[in-house]
Amino acid sequence: MKYCVSCGSEYQEHVKECADCPGSELVDAEGMRQRGLPLPHERDTREFIRVGSAEDPLTAEDFVRLLESEKIPVFSRPRRAGTVDVLTTGNPHPWWEILVPEEHVQRATALLEQEQAQLEETAGEAAQAAEEEEREGEQTGTPTSS
Ligand SMILES: [Zn+2]
Incomplete structure (x- = not known):
């Protein structure tokens, strides 16, 4: 050869x-x-392993940028949910997988978990803020349509 x-x-x-x-x-x-x-x-022995997934391209991009900033070689690729996915998760939408070389899996996983927690926290805070606003509205006796 x-x-x-x-x-x-x-x-x-x-x-x-x-x-x-x-x-x-x-x-x-x-x-x-x-x-x-x-x-x-x-x-081929230098395998890229999936360390995370994102439900939209923006989150995937965010993850890639985060890992890149930590000098971890990374790429994401869109996956179309197959029949199996629809059956097991009921989710027919495409998703994005985040892949890094084997030797970076541990670190990348930890970083993504951190980032994910932060994203969820932000989302939770936003929901909480909206709730509080609503409650305040009730307390100050915002006029209603009655
Ligand atoms: Zn050639």
Whole structure:
């Protein structure tokens, strides 16, 4: 097998040039190793693991920014709820999963939990404020339509 030094695609021995990278060199596995380049199957061992999910793209973006600011490689991708999801969660809406490399899972999970708690707290405070406003309105005897 030979590999393209630019994109890492795998090729048969007789191939002379990568179909995607004109002019780039094809080398064998040893050549890749010498250049410090990952082979396609080795690259797959660096798995990205889901550490969280978001129900809307803005939250997903927020999570990504948070992890990026902590120097954690991260990406999010939209998922369409499959039949199984609808059956188990009853949620037919798309959602976004947040993925980080294996070695960052623990830290990323902790950060996201923190962020999630903060978001919920903010939402809770807003609800509480609205409730208090309502109560105050009653106390001061806001005129009603009667
Ligand atoms: Zn290539």
